[in-house]
Amino acid sequence: MTKAAGRGEQTRTRIMDIAQDAILVKGFDATSIEEIVAEAEITKGGFFYHFPDKNALARALIERHIEVEDRIFDDLWARARELSDDPLHATLIGLRLLAEMLGDMPNGHPGCIVATAAYQERLFDAEVREMNRRAVLGWRARFRAIFEEIARSYPPREPVDLDALADMVNTVVEGGLVMSRALGEPKMIVGQILLLRTFVKLVFLPPSH
Structure with a gap:
């Protein structure tokens, strides 16, 4: 260069x-x-x-955000799998690591470019809106694969839509960011992710455990 x-x-x-x-x-x-x-x-x-124009800037920001988020999740789940080969326990570890990472941010997570663009999608062209949609579908696919692997070893205790469960991860994270900012409580999202972790445990872990 x-x-x-x-x-x-x-x-x-x-x-x-x-x-x-x-x-x-x-x-x-x-x-x-x-x-x-x-x-x-x-x-x-x-x-x-x-x-x-602003559309070009939005595309670049969304693309970079996706790359950063993917690296974060890849790293967290790689560390989790080093600690446990069991898919359920590795996921529970990964969710705890995610909560700890967000809890270590003194001023809270700054927010999500993808969510911000979704809130104001009327400003953007079809390419930006489609890029945003693909980002969300990518996160769905990531967690759907994780939950499918868990379900093979731990059949859900109740019927569950794995796409909806995968979307729930993003919903809890994004919703937690909004609530944290609205209430001025940066650590609030930690409790939300740990509650999600408990829910995942209840969905898959047999009662005897």
Whole structure:
């Protein structure tokens, strides 16, 4: 990579970091290109070189968010599987590790770009909306596979829609973030994830355990 290319990538990353911080606080609608340009100390032309419009910026932010989230879940569940080969117990460990990770954030989780874009989807083109949809379906597929593996060893105690259960993970995390912010209680999400962990245990673990 040339020095010019390296500087260009640094500028692109800085624009995205500034935009993300502002968007998670105020939303896409209230975040202007002008304020991003001012904080990044670049020209409007510099911004448009990297992102022709807000849709392009949204696509880049969503793509990066998905990559970060995937790495986090890959890492947490890899650590969980190192501690237990049993799919249920590994998942219970993974959920506890997730709760601990979020609990270690002193000011709470900053929020989710995917959720923020969903709240204001009227601002975006069809490509951004479809990208957001694929992100949510990707998380569903991830946890559906986890619960399918558990169900092969631990048949659910009651009939359960595994897609709905997979969606519940994202629902609890995103809902917990909203509630934490609304109440000004950053640690509240920890309790929500641990409650989800208890629910998963009750769904799959036989009474004798």
